[in-house]
Structure formats: structure tokens, C-alpha cells
Amino acid sequence: MTSQKSQKGPIVSSASTQDYVSEEGTLQHKIAVLVLVVSPLVGLVYALYTLWGDRATWLDVALLIGGWQLTGLGVTIGFHRMLTHDGFKAKWYVKAFFLALGSMAFEGAAAIWKAIHTIHHKYSDKEGDPHSPLQGFWYAHMWWLFTGPTPAERRYARTFMSKDPMLAFFSKTFPLWCVVSLVVPFLIGGISGYWGNTHAWSWGSAWQAFVWGGLVRVGLTNHATWSVNSVCHTWGSRMFITSDRSMNNWIVALFSAGEGWHHNHHRFPRSPRHGLAWYQFDPSWIVIWCMSKVGLVWGLEETLPNWRSEVLS
Ligand SMILES: [Zn+2]
């Protein structure tokens, strides 16, 4: 069992007033975030229209759900529980696999994701938190995206990359992975035409798959993650004493592969298991546990907490 100290200790220990410094995002950054927020909504309207018109296929639905779950696990297992919190050790190819998937989620390069989340844990619901609902629910959900990245986040990211060559590689090639995540469903959709009536490449199916498995999938994954920042610091239940406003929310957990057990996570940040009680469904933990059984990941015994004695009555 791990000590209380290792669960509570900040990932970056040196507190700095520079962490509080915020700055307006560049126009280029704001336009990129605007496209990120708006294009999935446009895609969703088109996707619902094709559903109504009976043009959507089961392949489109499968690409949406499959892409959402896979890139979501890239974020929850790869970016969050492995990279940011060091909850377990992994074979190099397992680490690469999940960092690649996480990079396809359009949630920023891995190093900046780790930097922002590290600062969130350091100043949870206090001055310096990049996305606290104390600044407004919608600010915590997505308006905060328009302001960054801050100088402190960039400084943290550079430090992380200097110590981890694989992290540096995936962070520097982040745009490439975003493109790959859109091209893959497009190609699968187009190739599916060979099994259809025309037995040829289908531009219509390629476009459909791009909208469902690309645009709508990005929106679904992002809103699931953003809900952890907004909903899980606003509504839900608490099991432990923590100095922040973090909550457990089972609905968010369902949509975010278990990340909705966010209050548990704030109390035991290094734990790779967020759904601690048997009824707290945590798919990311199930995947990590299965990988540990075949030797792909290890070190869980050092980070799993002895949580039962701390549960509030
Ligand atoms: Zn939080």
C-alpha cells in the first residue's frame, strides 16, 4: 500500500507565483479553439440529418463509438493515469500506443495536457486553477480553452519534454495525429464502398464516416473530458475529506471511461483506479488491470490506496 504522502504530494513540488500568470490567447489560438468547438456541432446536425434521412449506416455508428472509446482511453489511461500521475509503469510500446491514441483526441499535445492538469491538481478550485467552476460553470467546461496556454503551462511542458523523449516526440507531432484520426474513418468509409452495391470507392460513405467517426467523435470525447472539469467540480457526491470541490458523478463516469469518479481521484491522485467501490464502474481501470495480468503494465501495488478507512460515515 502506498503512503498518504505519496498520494497527496504534488507532481511538481516547487510552488511558484508564476503559475498564476495568465494571458490572452493569440488570435490564431482562439480561431483554432473556435473551430474545435463549433465543427463537431455542425457535424452533429449533419449526422442527425443523415440519420433522419436513413443514409447513416451501422459502420458510421461503429466508427463513432469505437473512435470515441479508443481516443478516450488514450486520454484517460495514457495522458492522465499513466503520464500525468505515474499510476503505473508500462512497456514502451504500450506507452506509445496510448500516447498516440490520446493525441488523436484533439485535447492538445500530451506535454501541455500534462502541464495543465498538473497545475489543476496543484491549485484545485483556488487561484491558479486553469479551469475551476468558481470562475463559472461554462468557463470550467470550455471557455478557459480560449485563454491558454499560459507561460507557466508552457514552462511545465518544456520541462516534462526535456525528461521524456517519447513524450517530446508525441507532443511535437500532435497535429499529425489529429490529421490521422480524421483520415482513418474517412478511408474506412470510402473503402467500405467495395463491399457495397457499386464495388468501388465511395466518396459518399467516406464523407459520412468522416462526419460520424471524425467530427462528432471529437465533440463527444472533448465534452466528456470537459465535463470532468466542470460537472465533477460542481455536482455529485463525496466520500472523503479534500480541500477542493471535487465530486464523484456516475453519469460523467459513464461517458468518460471512469473519469467521473473525480473526487476519489483528487483524494488519491496517483491511484490508477478511480472507481474505488465495487459499484463505481471504471472501464479505464478494467483495461489497466487486464494489461497488468499479462505483464504489459506493472507497479499497481505501489499506487493503489488503502481507501476504506477514510470513507466518511
Ligand atoms: Zn479536478
Ligand SMILES: [Zn+2]
Ligand atoms: Zn488527475
